Amino acid sequence: MSLQIHERTQARVFAREVYFLGSVALSKGQGVCYDRDVGTATEADGKRDKDVQLPDNTNNNSFAGVVVRAYSAVTGGQWIKIYEPGSVCQVLLDDAAATIGENSIVTCMADSANTGEWTTDSGYRGRGSAQVLQTVTAAGLLLVKLDDGLDSGLVELVPTATLT
8 A cells, every 4th residue: 555645735847857058057947948959950869858058049949848946057068957848836037026817927038138037028828938826026936837738939038229
């Protein structure tokens, strides 16, 4: 007979270890994307399902998941743990506020000053977006359910020039 423990406060997560190719520090809740074109294009390469990078305009349709905890910068990359789409976990919200609700979503940002962080700015549903499961009034960690399915393409926020 096996012992089963049920904990109502424990969220459902799908954890996976991947290799982060960058040399920068990572924050808990930051999003990462697969590097689907690593290696020689004409050769089968399993690293395309393990290697991840911060989101940008070359990988924004290959969302991998959310960094589980903070990681220090390491030259040459490192193994990290992520929560995959379908998980209920915390993301790093860049905005000042978010409100719980069925139609309230946040989307991971690519190519912004805070790449990999999440925003309430308009985005599409799918991998790289998430349903908000907590109301917050300041930027920081936010509980969400990561969307699955087709990739959302993330949100690319381009800084605007200030005219003087």
